[in-house]
Amino acid sequence: MKKALFCIAILSTLLSCSNDNENASGATSSKGNDVLTFSYEGKVYSSSYDSSKKILVLDDPAVNSLYNKLQELPELATFERQDGSLEFYDNYDDLNKSLNAKSIFFSKSETAKTAEAAGQIFLYENIDRGGRSIPFDVDAFGLNVPDIGAYSFNDRLSSFEMVLNLSNTYVVTLFRDQDYQGRSYSFNGPTSINGVLYIRNLGDYVMTNRWPSDITWNDQMTSFKVGVYYN
Secondary structure, eight states, rough: OOOHHHHHHHHHHHHHHHHHHHHHHHHHHTTEEEHHHHHHTTTEEEEETTTTEEEEBSSSHHHHHHHHHHOOOOOOOEEETTTTOOOEEEEEHHHHHTTTTOOOOHHHHHHHHHOOOOEEEEEEEETTEEEEEEEEEEETTTTEEEEGGGGGGGGGGOOEEEEEOOOEEEEEEESSSSOSSOEEEEEEESSSOEEEEEEOGGGGSSEOOSSSSSSEEOOOOOOEEEEEEEO
């Protein structure tokens, strides 16, 4: 009887080790399942990475080196297309030129005379449209807010939603500093009538890739634009 119990114990230990090895193998195989694709100076780069890490490390050494160099640019401009791919530029002016942007801003009196309301953008203090919110009207020529601190909303933006009733192509750009300075992140807006752009959590968007963890765009925006560009 003792021999039988001893054999059962040995068999259980072996099965347990086998299961542990299978689990370890499965965990290892999950590395690199995510892929980052971005373009810089007209060239496209792509690499897999381990999304479980707190800081982004790309598996391709050459692509990872370029990505880290871009993170050192003080005015790095990031543009996210609707397919999730990223475009990096040395600064917002370079991005603006690349998109062939024609952002036109008027005084309030001129806007009232020449532009119909295109919709609104709603800024929220918390993720998922939570907390205090501020609405801004967006007209046919876009919107220009050089200092969100004037609305007591500096470094508080966590989510936003833009609802439009015009079919112009709009780009929402968040800036780290006042007067459209510092790093920026641009989102492709809706391209159809009654379109909606909803960003539920700016914590999902990287502003700076630094050790020991990424700095995201949550609670970072100080000024922003809603621009119009034409293909």
